[in-house]
Amino acid sequence: MEDVQVVAMLVRRCVAGDAAAWEEIVQTYHRRIYNICYRFAGSGDDAEDLAQEVFIKMYRTLGSYDSSKGAFVTWVTTITRNLLVDHFRKTKNDRITDSLDAASSSHEDAQPLSEQIQDQSAPPDARVRSREVGETVHAALSRLSPELREAVILRDLQDMDYREIANVLRVPEGTVKSRINRGRAELARLLQRTYRQVM
Amino acid sequence: MPDLTSNGMQCAEFDGLLTDALDGVLTGVRLDRFQAHTRSCPACGPLFAEVEAGRNWLKDLTEVEPPAGLVTSILASTSGVDTQRLRVNSASPQPRVTVWERAQAWASGAMQPIWETVRQPRFAMSFGMAFFSLSVALSVLGVRPADLRQVSLRPAAIRHTYYNSQARVVRYYENIRFVYEVESRVRELKRDVAPAVAPSKEAAPEKKDHSNDTTQEPEQKQERNYSQRESQLILAQALPGSSLKGPSLDDSSIERPSINDSSINDPSVVSVTAYRRFV
Numbered sequence: 001m002e003d004v005q006v007v008a009m010l011v012r013r014c015v016a017g018d019a020a021a022w023e024e025i026v027q028t029y030h031r032r033i034y035n036i037c038y039r040f041a042g043s044g045d046d047a048e049d050l051a052q053e054v055f056i057k058m059y060r061t062l063g064s065y066d067s068s069k070g071a072f073v074t075w076v077t078t079i080t081r082n083l084l085v086d087h088f089r090k091t092k093n094d095r096i097t098d099s100l101d102a103a104s105s106s107h108e109d110a111q112p113l114s115e116q117i118q119d120q121s122a123p124p125d126a127r128v129r130s131r132e133v134g135e136t137v138h139a140a141l142s143r144l145s146p147e148l149r150e151a152v153i154l155r156d157l158q159d160m161d162y163r164e165i166a167n168v169l170r171v172p173e174g175t176v177k178s179r180i181n182r183g184r185a186e187l188a189r190l191l192q193r194t195y196r197q198v199m
Numbered sequence: 200m201p202d203l204t205s206n207g208m209q210c211a212e213f214d215g216l217l218t219d220a221l222d223g224v225l226t227g228v229r230l231d232r233f234q235a236h237t238r239s240c241p242a243c244g245p246l247f248a249e250v251e252a253g254r255n256w257l258k259d260l261t262e263v264e265p266p267a268g269l270v271t272s273i274l275a276s277t278s279g280v281d282t283q284r285l286r287v288n289s290a291s292p293q294p295r296v297t298v299w300e301r302a303q304a305w306a307s308g309a310m311q312p313i314w315e316t317v318r319q320p321r322f323a324m325s326f327g328m329a330f331f332s333l334s335v336a337l338s339v340l341g342v343r344p345a346d347l348r349q350v351s352l353r354p355a356a357i358r359h360t361y362y363n364s365q366a367r368v369v370r371y372y373e374n375i376r377f378v379y380e381v382e383s384r385v386r387e388l389k390r391d392v393a394p395a396v397a398p399s400k401e402a403a404p405e406k407k408d409h410s411n412d413t414t415q416e417p418e419q420k421q422e423r424n425y426s427q428r429e430s431q432l433i434l435a436q437a438l439p440g441s442s443l444k445g446p447s448l449d450d451s452s453i454e455r456p457s458i459n460d461s462s463i464n465d466p467s468v469v470s471v472t473a474y475r476r477f478v
Contacts, residue, residue: 019278026273034265048266052273059277130259137256156257162218177218184253185246191256 008067015063026055029073032158033080039153040084042142050087054080070167077160078168081150088146140190148183155180208236213243217250 013021033054038047058079065075141149154160154168155176166173213236219225220233237247316322351357372378 022278023270023274026270026277030270030273031262031265034269035262038263039260044263044266048269048272051265051269052276055273056277133259134261137259141257141260152253152257156254157260174215178214181214181217181246181250184251184257185249186253187256188249188253192252 004067004071007072011062011065011067011072022059025058029076030055032073033076036077036080036153036158037084039138039141039157040146040149041087042138046087050083054083057083071164074160074164074167077154077158077164081154081168084150085146136194137187137191140187140194143190144183144186148179148186151176151179152183152187156184208232210236210240210243213237213240217247220247221251221254 010021010025014025030051034047034051037050037054038044041047041050054076058076061079065072069075141152144152150169151165154165155162160168162173162176165176169176171179213233216225216229216233220230225233237244
């Protein structure tokens, strides 16, 4: 995924105060980090704030990165995951357990999940339909428990291997696989239940 | 999950091989046993279908595009500078900047907030009103800008100017008709009140003793009599052989009487112009 030597050199330049090296790191990893935050937090605004916090934390602790202990992307993902878990714990009391009829998007005028599925066959445009399906799945994903959600996101959306995920989550690989399977199955059950309700 | 054995595979083993089977890394005999267990186990068969469906659903999730300003805001919140701009600037040769140009740039930067405030219509209106008020005040006070050139700043001249101004103000104040009328009215009231006060003093003789107390403030009667500076006609009984100087008159307080020739023969009436203090 990344050339270890190149990344290590980039990090060294950045630690030495090279602003251009830091910008290169930001340009390389901001999309990945934003997507992890977006899929985990569920909202674009939260994802933007969280991604910014991840980079702030990364900027402060960049000197502690040791290339011999693991890939830089694993280190970055670990920082992201830890910050997301902290965010989840902080907002746990404020979070409302929304049903499938709750708005799935951050937009106030977004359609409820059941209406999105009901209208699934209506739009003739396949791209619009694909986008709506994506929003439906995204809404269902946000209803998974954080343990299952993070495992599924890292595996199915970020294409990380089980060992890297185990390093990030600090759990054995068997636990990672189990969580991934349970997360996928729970997601399918949620979506099938939703389809059954609206069909 | 029930731990069933079917085709030589337990459900726990099936769970461990599930991800490998979906990833396509399961081959050979293990794959055959896995597939046989999937078909025969009432719990693991539906589980495999759900996991596979869930994975397929997740394939529909495409990567979202980050906000356009995310990189800029990250850089601003971390390194604090727009590094891309800096890099462009560092690549191009820097023109030589003189000290005067730097000072101008600094001054323009420092004056920018002041200039923005001054440019506001509200500030211009306030400044205009203040200028107008000052002009009116100077006109009323008689100050002319042309006179300011001739102003001497020597201490003696300043003192002289101060006293002149004070005298002018006092003169102006006392010449105001309203003030003059009020002062006249007060003076008349004092005169009217004076006879009414005297009997009351006589009616209370015990209080008279206090009038001799020099530690107290002088009575108003004294003050009133000090103001009597008119020539008064004093009737005196000319006793045979006595001089014109009466016993109650002080030498120092009497001017020499101007006695007419006709009145010499009639010494009973004497006209004396005197400044006398009546106690």
